Amino acid sequence: MNILNKMSSYPDRGMSGAWNDLDMLEVGNGGMTDIEYTTHFTMWAAVKSPLIMDNNILNMDARALIILLNPAVLAISQDPLGSSAVRRWRYCLSSYDVSGNATAAQGDGPAAEIQMWSGSLSEGDYFVALLNLGPEARTMSATLADIFVDEGGSRSEEAQSSWDVYDLWTNRMPNRVANAIIVA
Known part of the structure; x- marks a missing residue:
């Protein structure tokens, strides 16, 4: 990091x-x-x-x-x-409130950092990464205004559109296949 x-x-x-x-x-x-x-x-x-x-x-x-x-x-x-993808935001967090939402660091505990990166790809696609750099799991989200800030944010055509979301790591190669490749 x-x-x-x-x-x-x-x-x-x-x-x-x-x-x-x-x-x-x-x-x-x-x-x-x-x-x-x-x-x-x-x-x-x-x-x-x-x-x-x-x-x-x-x-x-x-x-x-x-x-x-x-x-x-x-x-x-x-x-x-x-x-290149670009870091759109970066926040330092320290704890959760009673609703489970992350709160801004106030110097009262160990800080964790979250970041959002996005970037344009060919054929109108976009890359988005939400990075949790802290020691505990967090629910994270980003708005379309955050993602498309360079195109005009919430007023952009992209932010007014519907998008399909794909996890780049969902369909990983199975271990048995990787082991077979290594053995071969």
Whole structure:
């Protein structure tokens, strides 16, 4: 997140043939959870950073292979428009109110951070990521005005339209298939 946060001020610097290089992918090197690895890979793809693997492919496990071969995330990375996702908002939170809603940090407890990133893709599609950087699960949402702020926010044609939503990680390769590929 340190690298991604540093890059967030410069999304417009990347363009075809001159991409923002966020450094090598750590997927498969150990030390991260599945959620951390999938977030890492997804966000590198969303900001169009080169997807350079830093793991030893001779020792790659099924979990790493499943992440690195996710066709939906690779399609985001290789989208012909080549437009980087942009951080639209970032909030520091500390706790929940009695209704279970996150409240702004007041210096009274451990802070957690949430972020929303979005970006345009070819053929009128959009990428949206809601990142929870805190230690506990949170329900998160974003408005169409947040997502389409560059197009005019809530008044934009995009915000007035209906959208289908897809989870890029729903149809992951099964472990048995990944293991069979590795064994072969």
